Amino acid sequence: MKTHRVLATLAALALFAVMAAPAAAQSETTGKWLHVRVVESGDGESVRVNVPLALAEAILPSLKIKHLQNGKVKIEDHVRVHMEDVDLRAILDAVKTAEDGEYVTVESKNKDNVRVAKRGGYLLVEVRDHDKDGKQREKVDVKVPMTVVEALLSGGKDELDILAAIRALSRHGDTELVSVEDGKTTVRVWIDSKNVTE
């Protein structure tokens, strides 16, 4: 009788321990991570964001918000990508099939310039902004793998396939995607296989 009570008590405790334990991870995710780091030198503020690309892949098909449906964004009427009256989407279509080279160079009087080039399998966008005295105010560098650009344009004529682009990005090697410096703020966006930022 006493043994049965002890066994029953132990069984109940074991059941409680199993059910109250936090859910363990069901699988190890070893995919790519998107990292964003913003540092403001003025007030000493910093922001770090780490997003597993697998999470974005899981969410996008379920997201149905205005112009974003099933991982695709409609660009006609709602989202227009222009740089100084240059239609970026038209440029991307042309660059996709062309050889390596510099395709667009836009320069203004105060040495502001925008360059779009294709090199080593990447689409490169470089923006330099200067003040009236010619001193550099802002520097933007964007480096996107061409496979991601192709995936982005793989959808319909008037849409960008964000989900396909994220999948292409997760198959790519580690790379820095965006770098912005404007004297006070530094922004970096990159992908790698680590789940932490430095």
Place this chain on the structure above:
Amino acid sequence: MFGKILMGAAYTTLIGGAVLFHEGAITVNVQEKKPDGHHVFVLAPAAVVPWAIALAPEEHVRFEHIPPEAREALPALAAAADKLAEMPDFVLVEVDSPREHVKVEKRGGSLIVNVDSDKEKVYVSVPLRAARHTLENLAARLPQRIEPVMATP
């Protein structure tokens, strides 16, 4: 006789507690940083929330107060909670400034928000499995009168 009753009550409490807390606990801890500042501490079994949403009478659930954008995002948020629960622990967002430190991380089976500012300290922990069930129940209970998302030309 009394011993048997006591044993039965103890087993019921243990098993009941295991059932209630099998999805973990929602923890909220807020402490104001001033003399006589308020302190709020809530510890609730996470399993209760989805049931509360599923069983609450419709007149007490104010769906019209949920913004349309939030309603549209509910299935995606549920999918996010599900996916997060599978992943190894990581820090999602960390903000450091002279005035405050904010950290949002996935740790164990929970999403944890930690805020330490000049005015207060806030700690919120939500088990991801319960969050997923809650969001799914909420999405399932939304009335069908929601206006179309995109009007076709």
